[in-house]
Amino acid sequence: MKIRNSLTGAYGLRSSIHDCVVALILAVAAFTLVGASVARADDACPKYGGTFKTVDISYSNLDPSQVANPQYYMRLLYDGLLDFDHDLNVVPGLAVDLPTRDGERYVFKLRDDVKFHDGSDFNAEAVKFNVERLIAGEVRSPLTGYWKKQLKSVEVIDDHTVAFVPAGEWPTMLWDFASSLRFASPAAVKELGVDHGLKGAVGTGPFMFKSFQPKNLMILERNPNYYKAGLPCLDGIQARVIKSGSVRALSLIKGDLDMINTFPETQFPQFQGSGVIIDEGKSSTLTVLAVNTKNSALADLRVRQAIQHAVDGKELIDNVYAGMGEEIASIFPSWHPAFTLAEELSPVRQDVEKAKALLADAGYGPGGKKLTLQLLTGSGGAHTQRAILLQAQLADIGIDLKVKSVAYAQVLTDLQAGNYELILWQMLGGPAIIDYAWNLYGSGGPNNFTFYNEEGGYQNPRAEELTLEIAKSNEPNEVRAQIIELQDIIFNDVPVIFLNWRNHRTARTPSVKDLETARLKGMEDLRKVWLDR
Amino acid sequence: MFFKFVIRRVLFSIPTIVGIVTVAFLLGKLIPGDPAVAALGLDLDGASTVSQEELERVRTELGLDRPVIVQYMSWFGDALQGDLGRSSVNRESVTALILRAFPNTMFLLLTTISTAALIGISLGVFSALHRGKSADLVARLVTIIGVSTPPFWLALVLILVFAFNLNLFPMNGSVAEHGWIALVLPTASIALQPAALIARMSRSSMLEVLSQDMIRTATAKGLSRWRIILRHGLPNALSPVITVIGFQFANLMGGAVAIEVLFGMPGLGSLLINAIFENDLKVIQGVVVIVGITFAVTNLAVDLLYSVIDPRIKL
Numbered sequence: 001m002k003i004r005n006s007l008t009g010a011y012g013l014r015s016s017i018h019d020c021v022v023a024l025i026l027a028v029a030a031f032t033l034v035g036a037s038v039a040r041a042d043d044a045c046p047k048y049g050g051t052f053k054t055v056d057i058s059y060s061n062l063d064p065s066q067v068a069n070p071q072y073y074m075r076l077l078y079d080g081l082l083d084f085d086h087d088l089n090v091v092p093g094l095a096v097d098l099p100t101r102d103g104e105r106y107v108f109k110l111r112d113d114v115k116f117h118d119g120s121d122f123n124a125e126a127v128k129f130n131v132e133r134l135i136a137g138e139v140r141s142p143l144t145g146y147w148k149k150q151l152k153s154v155e156v157i158d159d160h161t162v163a164f165v166p167a168g169e170w171p172t173m174l175w176d177f178a179s180s181l182r183f184a185s186p187a188a189v190k191e192l193g194v195d196h197g198l199k200g201a202v203g204t205g206p207f208m209f210k211s212f213q214p215k216n217l218m219i220l221e222r223n224p225n226y227y228k229a230g231l232p233c234l235d236g237i238q239a240r241v242i243k244s245g246s247v248r249a250l251s252l253i254k255g256d257l258d259m260i261n262t263f264p265e266t267q268f269p270q271f272q273g274s275g276v277i278i279d280e281g282k283s284s285t286l287t288v289l290a291v292n293t294k295n296s297a298l299a300d301l302r303v304r305q306a307i308q309h310a311v312d313g314k315e316l317i318d319n320v321y322a323g324m325g326e327e328i329a330s331i332f333p334s335w336h337p338a339f340t341l342a343e344e345l346s347p348v349r350q351d352v353e354k355a356k357a358l359l360a361d362a363g364y365g366p367g368g369k370k371l372t373l374q375l376l377t378g379s380g381g382a383h384t385q386r387a388i389l390l391q392a393q394l395a396d397i398g399i400d401l402k403v404k405s406v407a408y409a410q411v412l413t414d415l416q417a418g419n420y421e422l423i424l425w426q427m428l429g430g431p432a433i434i435d436y437a438w439n440l441y442g443s444g445g446p447n448n449f450t451f452y453n454e455e456g457g458y459q460n461p462r463a464e465e466l467t468l469e470i471a472k473s474n475e476p477n478e479v480r481a482q483i484i485e486l487q488d489i490i491f492n493d494v495p496v497i498f499l500n501w502r503n504h505r506t507a508r509t510p511s512v513k514d515l516e517t518a519r520l521k522g523m524e525d526l527r528k529v530w531l532d533r
Numbered sequence: 534m535f536f537k538f539v540i541r542r543v544l545f546s547i548p549t550i551v552g553i554v555t556v557a558f559l560l561g562k563l564i565p566g567d568p569a570v571a572a573l574g575l576d577l578d579g580a581s582t583v584s585q586e587e588l589e590r591v592r593t594e595l596g597l598d599r600p601v602i603v604q605y606m607s608w609f610g611d612a613l614q615g616d617l618g619r620s621s622v623n624r625e626s627v628t629a630l631i632l633r634a635f636p637n638t639m640f641l642l643l644t645t646i647s648t649a650a651l652i653g654i655s656l657g658v659f660s661a662l663h664r665g666k667s668a669d670l671v672a673r674l675v676t677i678i679g680v681s682t683p684p685f686w687l688a689l690v691l692i693l694v695f696a697f698n699l700n701l702f703p704m705n706g707s708v709a710e711h712g713w714i715a716l717v718l719p720t721a722s723i724a725l726q727p728a729a730l731i732a733r734m735s736r737s738s739m740l741e742v743l744s745q746d747m748i749r750t751a752t753a754k755g756l757s758r759w760r761i762i763l764r765h766g767l768p769n770a771l772s773p774v775i776t777v778i779g780f781q782f783a784n785l786m787g788g789a790v791a792i793e794v795l796f797g798m799p800g801l802g803s804l805l806i807n808a809i810f811e812n813d814l815k816v817i818q819g820v821v822v823i824v825g826i827t828f829a830v831t832n833l834a835v836d837l838l839y840s841v842i843d844p845r846i847k848l
Contacts, residue, residue, distance in 0.1 A: 060811070061623040137590065140624065145587035194624045213633075214623055215807045216799045217707075240705070243794045243806075246689060250697045251704050407810070413567045 044230025046513070050531035051236040055248055056262045058241045060214045063197030064182035065134050065141035073522050076220055076237060078182035078203030079227075081108050081127070082174060088335075088431040088519055090174040094122060094183070094204065094227075098174065105155070105163040106173065112160050114227045116185035117208045124162040128154050129186040131164075143180050150176070171474040172432035179430055206232040206527045216241055226527075233514075233530035245381075252276055252507060258531065259508040261521060264381050265322035271507060279517040280324055281504035282335035286436070287316070289375070289390070289497035290415060290423040293451050293458035297371060298421060301458070302362040304494035307422075308348060309355035310397045311390060313500035320385045321502055328498040331436050331487050335519050338433045338476040340483050347491040348498045355397045365398045372400040376414055377424040379405035386424060386499075415449045423449075426502065428520060433479070434471050441490055442467035452495035463489045535840070542836065546829045553825030554612060558605050560821065561814040568597060568621055568812045595621050608815075612822065618815035620808075627819040630804060635823065638800035640708065641789055644720045646782045649727035654774060656728070657735020658767065664740060672732070679729025685791045688722035692795075706796030719796045723788045727781035734777045738770040745769075771842050779835030783828045 059066060064078045075083075083093035092098060094114055099106040114122040131154045137144045150173075152165040166173065188202035196202075201209040204227065207220035221236040242248045249267045251257045253274040271278060289307070291298050298304060317325035328348045332339040342348075356365060364371040373394075377387045384405060391401045401422075406414075414420045427447060429435030439445045443453040443464055451457025453464045466486040470479045491498075506517045506524065511532050518524045569591040592598050596607065611618060617627035660672035695718060696704040703711040706719045742748065743766055751761045790802030797803075801820055808816035 060620075140591060140594070142587070198623060198625055213799055214625065216797070216803065240797055242705075242797050244689075247692060247704055247795060247797075250692065254697055254700075254704070256704060412570060416570075 044228075045233030045528070045530045047530050047532060048233055049235050050533055051238050052234045052259070052512070052526065052529060052531065053238045053240075053257045054259045054261075055240055055242045055251075055257060056260070058215050059218065061197040062201035062209065062212055062218070063139055063141075064130070064184050064201075064203060065139040065143055066197065073239075073526075074182055075205060076207045076526060077201050077205040077209065078184065079114075079205050080178055080180075080182045081110070082178035084175075084178045084431075084523075086516055086518065086525065088523075090178045093178070099164070102163065105165050107157065107161060107163045110160040110162065111227060114204050115225055116188070116204050117202045117223060118185050118188050120185050120187045122183065122204050123159050124156040125159075126183055126186050127162045128156050129189075130183045131181070133189065134181075146176075147181075169472055171472055172434050175430055175432045175474070207234075207237055210236070228527065232527040234526070237526065249507075252509065255509060257509075258512050259506055259515065259524075261504070261506045261524070263505075263507060265320065265324060266381075268322050275510050276507050277510060277512075278505060278507045279515075281506070281517040281521075282333060282519050284333065284335075284428060284504040284520045285502040286333065286427045286429070287313075287386070287499040287502055288425055288427070289499065290420070290425045290449050291494065291496060292418060292421055293495060294418065294456045295421050297364075297373070299458060300362050301493065302358045303364070303371070304497070305347070305492075306355040306358035306362070306364075306397060307394065307399070308494045308497050309351045309358065310399070311393050311497060311499060312350040313498065314350075315393070316386055316389055317500050317502075319389060320382050321500075324503040324505060326501040326503070328500060331440075331490055332433075332483075333429075333436075333501050336436065337431055338436070338479075338483055340476075340480065340487060342487050342491060343484075344488065344491075347494075350393075352396055359397055359399070370400065371398065372402065373421045374402045374404055375422045375424060376404050376406060376411060376420045378411050379407065383424065390424070390499075418449065418451065422497070425449075425496075430520070433474050433476060433483075437483070437486060438467040438471040441486070441495060442471065448495075450495040452493070458493065458495065460489060460493050463493065539833075539837070542833050546833065549829055550822075550826055553829075554609060554818075554822050555605075557818045557821035557825070558608060561818045562601060564809065564812060564814070564817070568592075568595060568814050570812070608818065617819035617822070620813050620816050622808075622811050622813045622816075627815050630816060631801070631819055631823050634799055634801045634804045637708070637798055638786070638789055638793070638802065641706075641716065641719055641723075641793070641798065641800060642782060642785050644716050645724045645785055645789075646727065646778060648720055649724040649731055649781065650778050652724070653728040653731025654735045654767075654771075656732040657774075658739050658762065658770075660732065660736040661739035661743060662762070673736075676729040676732045676736075679725045680733075682725055684723045684726060684788050685795060687725060688718065688792055688795050691718045691722055704796070706793070706798035715796075719792050719798060722795075723785060723792050726788070727778075727785065730781060731774060731777055735770065735774050738773045739766060742766050742770040768842060772839060775835055775838050775842060779831055779838075783831050786824050786827065 062077060064074055066074070080093045081095040082090050082098070085091050090098070094111055095108040096111055097109060099108045101107075108127075110122070110124060110127070116122055116126075120126075131147070131151070133139060134141060134144055135148045135151065150167055150170050152167045155163045155165065157163055170176075183203065184196060185202040188200060189196045192200050198212065198214065201212070206223055206226045206228070208223045210219040210221045212218050218239045219236065220238075222232055222234065226232065242251065245264055245267060248257070248260050248263060249270050252260050253271065253276060268278065289311075291304055291307075293299055293304075314327055317323060317327070326334055329341050329345060330339050359365045359371070360368065363369055375387055375390065377383045387403045387405070391403055394401045411423060411425075415423050415425060427440075429439070439447045441448060441452055441463060445467070448454065453459055453461075463486060466482045466489070469482050470486065473479045476483065504517065504519070504521045506515065508515055513530050513532050515524060515526075515529045567588070569588045596604055599607075608618065615628060617631070619626055620630060656672050656676065660669045663669045663672070692704055695701045702718050703715050705711065706715050708715050747765060748761060751765050756764075786801070789800065790806060792798070793800040793802035794806050801824065804816065805820045807813070808820065
């Protein structure tokens with residue numbers, strides 16, 4: 001047996017009896033001094049204890065059906081049948097393994113050692129209860145429609161076996177299970193009713209509900225019975241909302257906070273010399289100009305191509321994102337399993353002369369009509385900076401871009417309703433292939449706001465075929481050829497003007513250990529994080 | 534007489550409050566964005582899973598598919614019974630949300646207005662007593678700076694100096710977490726402007742009173758300087774100052790919004806801002822109604838205070 005001494009970092013087995021005695025005395029002394037917080041039987045964490053303080057986990061409600069931003073922190077309170085690792089690979093969670101196929105059913109074997117925070121058992125009935133509650137719309141959730149569409153039924157086979165029957169093909173099933181299906185205690189839900197998520201929130205996750213003020217403060221405490229032995233390392237989590245970027249940054253530097261993951265790049269200089277560690281994730285957010293292809297000018301392919309050639313995404317990365325971004329090289333982000341470097345990138349690179357020629361060919365510019373377009377964008381910060389740069393870039397080819405800044409909610413409403421010409425839009429997708437293919441470019445795709453291949457919008461039947469073919473699989477190698485072809489078509493058809501990928505980043509104090517900045521915002525795994533204070 | 538006055542004023546307040554309620558409802562309707570989208574807890578990143586059917590279902594659930602006048606009458610009827618509805622975002626009772634936030638805002642406002650009144654009246658009287666001297670000039674300069682300093686800017690400076698550099702106060706304004714010390718910086722941030730305005734009014738009012746015959750008479754009678762000021766000068770100078778204090782108290786409710794957000798205080802301001810960003814109509818309407826009623830009550834209190842301070846004023 002090895003006894004680890006956290007003070008010296010040495011291991012105390014020695015060959016001689018004398019050394020053994022000395023080591024034992026030292027170990028006992030150290031253990032006594034530092035207390036039980038140093039090491040527990042399983043030793044999963046180098047150090048236990050402390051409350052991790054962070055910001056902007058701004059939930060209105062802590063029910064597992066909610067999709068707040070960032071939604072993935074729901075993993076603090078709840079678990080799913082499936083989980084995901086740092087590279088976004090789907091791994092078992094409350095299920096002992098990935099599901100097996102039994103005819104049209106997907107069968108999950110559940111762990112039998114899991115209890116909800118209220119002491120009730122996690123079992124197949126609890127799974128069924130939660131799924132049916134979500135599908136029935138008993139909770140107001142954006143997930144309801146999706147799950148209702150995808151899932152035909154859920155069946156309890158025995159206490160620890162549950163089967164899901166999909167309504168049809170469901171290529172992204174595993175990811176959907178891992179990212180959005182989490183379980184609350186049926187007993188707690190029945191007891192609290194609509195107040196579940198407000199006055200209490202009972203899951204099986206690494207932390208338990210302590211107190212909650214919607215959009216203000218969430219305090220969680222360690223779940224001592226978490227099914228992953230020895231985790232979490234922290235005693236608790238406190239997440240508050242601090243709307244002022246300056247106060248957030250000062251609080252972090254001062255040590256009132258341990259980590260922040262929402263801060264404008266303009267604050268980087270503030271952190272210099274403070275000891276704060278800024279860590280970059282991967283290109284998580286796609287930034288585009290959504291183009292309304294129903295608009296008479298923008299329906300013209302040459303105009304869209306001209307705009308694409310006029311913009312310089314790199315300039316935006318350098319000037320707005322402080323270099324923390326990536327240029328477009330594929331319709332998928334560089335971390336994505338389906339990332340396929342496009343052989344021909346010139347369609348999505350700046351070429352002002354070509355842009356002018358295309359515009360002239362379409363009848364705009366010197367000697368032709370003047371093209372004036374309206375850009376709808378959110379207000380403040382990076383929204384405004386990007387809009388101003390784009391305005392200047394388009395002015396170089398003679399397009400007069402009128403910028404209209406509105407509330408974020410209005411951007412979304414107008415985007416969905418098609419009440420726009422150009423919209424500056426950011427999109428965050430997961431590792432499912434469909435997120436960056438059919439969802440964006442397929443007719444009926446939930447994020448296809450440009451009317452591409454939809455009635456009245458720009459048509460390309462081949463692109464439609466390809467998106468449907470790609471949607472049938474979530475294995476990139478199975479549909480690689482289609483991805484390559486679709487990518488070329490999209491870069492050429494320009495249903496969206498590609499700008500860049502913006503990197504997700506975190507800033508933390510040096511005392512925060514084992515925090516890996518995730519691929520996507522809010523996916524940091526806080527179970528393994530420990531504080532070295 | 535007194536009670537008659539109170540009853541009359543309360544009755545007069547009813548049309549005002551009905552007006553406030555109506556405007557609150559209509560303003561809510563004018564806010565851009567779809568409340569159903571907000572109710573689903575979406576942002577641009579989370580939009581991908583929502584179908585049109587889902588949005589329609591939620592619109593029906595929220596009663597947004599009914600004619601506006603029907604929505605108004607239904608909401609108004611419920612509001613009269615103290616039911617301001619439920620938040621469309623998290624289904625919590627709006628009345629409960631307001632009851633939780635209201636005391637926090639009131640604590641902030643009462644400490645602020647008390648501080649502002651104390652400093653403002655003292656500075657104004659001091660300035661009046663030293664009229665034309667360098668002390669008066671300094672005091673007037675201070676009031677000009679006070680009036681001209683935006684509270685949100687002052688708040689950031691105070692945070693930087695006293696919370697960050699000197700570590701004397703917390704950056705967060707939560708009394709529950711840090712105790713009453715948490716109110717110091719938020720109070721200082723919004724107290725400066727009303728203090729300056731109260732000081733200016735106190736100075737001019739005091740100067741006017743000090744030039745009156747009764748002060749000369751009191752001086753001739755051999756009363757001490759402080760007795761003249763405190764017994765005869767100040768009470769007579771206070772009436773217009775009370776008006777300013779009442780007006781500033783009402784004004785502070787607006788100023789508190791920015792300060793609460795900046796200091797992360799869970800008051801009405803934070804509640805309102807969140808509700809506006811989330812298009813949570815019921816909460817917006819509820820907060821506006823409560824703020825409006827507080828305005829009306831404050832005005833009534835100021836009117837009643839006149840007669841307490843100056844018995845010559847007949848109600």
